Amino acid sequence: MTAIDWNAVLMGAAIGLAMSTFFFAGLAIGMRQALRRENPVVLLALSGVIRVATLLGVGWLVLGQVGPWAALGYAVAFLLTRLVATTFARIGLPARGTS
Incomplete structure (x- = not known):
């Protein structure tokens, strides 16, 4: 039986969390910018x-x-x-400047 290297799993998870946050933040920014253009492709x-x-x-x-x-x-x-990002996208967040 193979032993799980938990330190490696946690290191990969930490890097993955940072990169995934960058990925979905970039998606949100890209979508906002694309919606303002005539040809967003x-x-x-x-x-x-x-x-x-x-x-x-x-x-x-x-x-x-x-x-x-x-x-x-x-x-x-x-x-x-991804689960967290899609959940927030589905429920929506209040617009900036409103309460």
Whole structure:
């Protein structure tokens, strides 16, 4: 039976949390900017390519430098961050300047 390296899992999760927060913040900013343009396709495509490449690139580095347990933590952190982000998107947040 393989022993779980919890330090690696937690390190991967911490990096994954930071990168996932960057990913979804970039998505929110990109969407707000795209909705203000007549032709949002280029902005959305560029934003998506940059965010996905960064997320996968850092994930690849985590896997290569720290190991598979860290990559697992990285992936789980992304999925949990996605759950939180989509939950907030569904319920909506109050507009700025209103109470």
